[in-house]
Amino acid sequence: MILLQLMKVLIVEDETELAHSMLNYLQNQDYTCELAYDVEEAKEKLTLSDFECVILDIMLPFGSGFDLLKLLKESGNESRIIVISAKNSTDDKTRSLNIGADDYLAKPFHLAELSARVQSTIIKQGLVGSDSINYKKLSISLPLKRVNVAGIEIEITKTEFSLLLFLLLNKGKVVSKNAIAENLSSQSALYFDNFDIIHSHIKSLKKKLGIAGDYIKNVYNTGYNLS
């Protein structure tokens, strides 16, 4: 079981409403979150305490997110950094990853996606001491991409694995079909009616999971909830 309560996340975002949304969602995921609205405030908070993860916007007042990112990397700060940017340009993505960001997420994004990214970044870095996620009778191994239900390995497709992982990383939350579609297509633009498709994948996944399939619930046809 991952102890998220111990994980501290700093959100650096100048858009108040968006910052509050992120804070609200992540706090409900039991992270300890703090907000910074500009580079100076972020620097101050980063010197006061250690954060496992920093969510960093690029366009900020009093300096760009890139500068802060560089500063953190140069000073040997070990926080995982997820860059979020409205510029949606591949140059920004390449640049962030080159400087040393762990992940990049283009705005607008679903909070479920952000949460999943934060969590998998933390897990990947071995900060929680385990690279598998366990929930009730369900256990999935991230590097091996294997799923066990009550100790028995289940054969599932790549799509179904991604779907299950996404739901698990957002357990207890209602995840919209839209967010699922975005996650499955790696955030590439989708121009169509994807709801039937998501539903048929869920159906098949639930069937394969057997008793653990009951953890996944359809919420008024709007989204899904694993609990």
Next chain:
Amino acid sequence: MRLLTYNTKKYLWLTSLLIVLSIPAFYFAVNSILLKATDSALKSQATLIPKYISEIKNPADLELWRKLDNNVEVALFDKNRFKKEPFTIHVINPETKDFQTYRYLQKETEIFGIKHTITFKVPLLEKKELLKSILIVQISLLLLIWVGFIIINSVSKNVWAPFNQIVDFLKSYELAKDKELTEEELEIDEFNDLKFAIKNLTERTKTSYQLQKEFTENAAHELQTPIAIIKSKLDLMLQDKSLSKNQSTLIDQIFYVLQKLSDLNKNLLFLTKLENQQFIFEDHVDGVATVSNVIENLNFFAEGKYQQLLFPRPEPVFFEGNQALVDQLVQNLMINAIQYSPKGSIINILLTHESLTFVNEGSKLDFNEERLFSRFSKTIEKDQKGNGLGLAICKKIALVHGFDISYRYQNSKHHFSVSFKQKNEA
């Protein structure tokens, strides 16, 4: 017809006509001048009559005068044959059979108390001769004018050179490309005015184009933040435990249109960036890897429709380009194929050294193929699943890479093909 030729032709016609008309005019004018001169010469001779008469003492003197001066005739006065004014007479030369023209002036004088008529005569220039001289002069003048026009014409071609330069500039003018007219002053004022007017116009057009591009990009960019906020607020709202089914459905519907809005915005931003040429084409693109990657990302869509994405025996293809753009191109074509083919069908992706082709089943298009690649094509929108920009983006991406994108319908299947062959090599 060139303006120069046109003008020259008109001038030549006019000068030729004037010269032809001037021939009779000259003739009459010269003729009358000659007559006047002759007449005044005759008259001045006539004033000498009293002097001559005073010298004549006897009939023998008179006879001598007659004999010596061929141009004077002395006869007895005959009232019927006397003319007061000078007159012209044509005489046939008995030896040469030629007409000879004379001008006569008669005076009435008394010699030895008897009335006599003294007639002075002067041979006149032949009309034919006169006409001939005038013709020679005028025709050589005409020839000289023609030669002159030809010379001026060839010189004028150089004068028109700056004009032709301006025309060439306008023909090859592209808004997005940086090309400008030279600053130098031209010799001809009109061309100079034209040049500066065009320079002014292109500069103004360029500025407004620039502003428009920036505006589109900024507008699309500014829209991202509110969309992101709405999206996040809806995500939070969905977590509300007391949410009713009705409210939940409403959120779902909002998500749906928000997604459309967001995609549209992303695509507009993307197209603007493409047009602003903000991409660098220095990536070493691996064709097989790119397609495989997109298949992996979009496979869940095909699976959901029980479709199969087949990518059999691809040939290794590498080219210089922009990886992100090529990804987008392949992705859009793939989504297009998945979206418009029936459940349970097979989508074939063929990659060769020459081209990348997507083949999928589907009914024939009920609109013009040319509109397929245009933005927001209305006919496509009726059965809209996308936002009408996907294929327009594909076309633009192909274009900036120097590729050609084409569509054909064959054996009840849609074929979308990107040909790698550089256009300039073909």
